[in-house]
Amino acid sequence: MSNFGQKVLEVKNLKKFYGHDSHLVEALVDVSFSLERGQFTSLMGPSGGGKSSLLHLIGGLDRPSQGSVCINNKCLENMTDNQLSAFRRQNLGFIFQFFYLLPTLTALENVALPCLIDGQPLSEVSPRAIELLGMIGLAHRIHHRPDQLSGGEMQRVAIARALVTDPLLIVADEPTGNLDSKTGALVLELLQTMAREQGHTILMATHDANAASYADRQITIRDGMLESDRRHRPMVLKKVHRTPQLDAPHREPRHHV
Numbered sequence: 001m002s003n004f005g006q007k008v009l010e011v012k013n014l015k016k017f018y019g020h021d022s023h024l025v026e027a028l029v030d031v032s033f034s035l036e037r038g039q040f041t042s043l044m045g046p047s048g049g050g051k052s053s054l055l056h057l058i059g060g061l062d063r064p065s066q067g068s069v070c071i072n073n074k075c076l077e078n079m080t081d082n083q084l085s086a087f088r089r090q091n092l093g094f095i096f097q098f099f100y101l102l103p104t105l106t107a108l109e110n111v112a113l114p115c116l117i118d119g120q121p122l123s124e125v126s127p128r129a130i131e132l133l134g135m136i137g138l139a140h141r142i143h144h145r146p147d148q149l150s151g152g153e154m155q156r157v158a159i160a161r162a163l164v165t166d167p168l169l170i171v172a173d174e175p176t177g178n179l180d181s182k183t184g185a186l187v188l189e190l191l192q193t194m195a196r197e198q199g200h201t202i203l204m205a206t207h208d209a210n211a212a213s214y215a216d217r218q219i220t221i222r223d224g225m226l227e228s229d230r231r232h233r234p235m236v237l238k239k240v241h242r243t244p245q246l247d248a249p250h251r252e253p254r255h256h257v
Contacts, residue, residue: 003044006170008201009058014067016053016224029224030067035169035203042196042212043205045221051205052173052223058203059171060088072168087117090155093162095172099154101146102162105132107153108142111160119164125164132160136190152183159190163200170194176211188214203247 028050035041045051056062057069060076069076071091079233101110112122113130124237133142136156146154155175162170172191174182192214194200204215213219213232220227 006037006089007034008037008039008072009056010068011072011201012068014054014057014069014071015065016050016057016062017065020146026224028057028064028221029223031080031221031226031228032067033219037201038175038195038199039217040192040202040215041204041217041219042215043099043219043221044205044207044209044212045227050221053224055171055173055203055205058093058169059092060084089114091166091168092159093165093167093170095155095158095162095170095175097174098178099151099158099178100148101154101157103146106143106145107138107149107157110146111164113161114165128164128241129160132163133157138162150183151179153213155179155183155187156190159187159194163194168201170200170202172202173208176206176208184211 008107011034012032014028014031014072015026015032018025018027026150031050031054043051043054045063053062057064057076060079064077074087076087079087084092102113103114109122109128111118111132112125115125116122130139133139135158138153138156138160140150141153141157149157153178155178162172165222175191176187179187188211189204190230191204195202195216202215206212215232217229217231
């Protein structure tokens with residue numbers, strides 16, 4: 001049974017302060033919203049407006065001054081550091097602008113890395129990693145290291161790495177910022193497909209209005225506050241330089257309880 005519409009993320013009255021006393025800086029002020037399974041949401045706003053602070057809190061990389069971040073009804077602020085680290089590895093996927101692939105590992109090993117860190121043997125993770133690399137059109141690159149891949153191929157490896165644990169939420173920070181427009185469009189189409197057809201929940205920070213147009217919803221943060229929250233009408237997938245491998249057989253994400 002489909003779980004589309006199930007609440008995955010709830011951000012409630014979130015505040016983040018830096019400094020103290022007369023030098024207190026309010027990075028986030030009473031930010032509240034929620035995301036449902038299968039939503040592809042863009043997070044926009046000017047530099048210094050609070051996007052990075054918000055992503056860090058949602059990703060469990062920092063702790064709020066006030067308020068809560070709950071993922072699948074589990075509130076991150078109630079977890080110890082060790083619990084938060086384990087929860088982050090097992091339930092969140094991250095995609096960054098600069099890829100952050102380990103240069104000595106192959107594409108297959110980079111994709112498998114989150115599971116290897118969690119103690120799973122490569123032999124157990126390899127089938128899933130190979131499946132993901134095939135889905136994103138890189139079945140012929142599984143034994144290549146990052147210096148043998150193009151920028152677009154490295155970002156697709158990073159996307160496969162984010163998917164390998166079947167995460168509840170994928171956090172993407174400027175995923176097309178280091179790519180040319182053609183390659184960026186391919187990556188955005190892949191993210192769109194992951195949400196619409198496979199039920200992944202994606203929050204993507206971007207400065208690019210065109211990139212944001214691929215999302216079903218656009219949240220704008222300005223001066224630490226939620227300025228707007230707009231939902232787009234469902235769009236037909238943009239047919240931009242599609243590769244056959246992106247139409248790989250559907251794999252239902254695991255159900256989290």
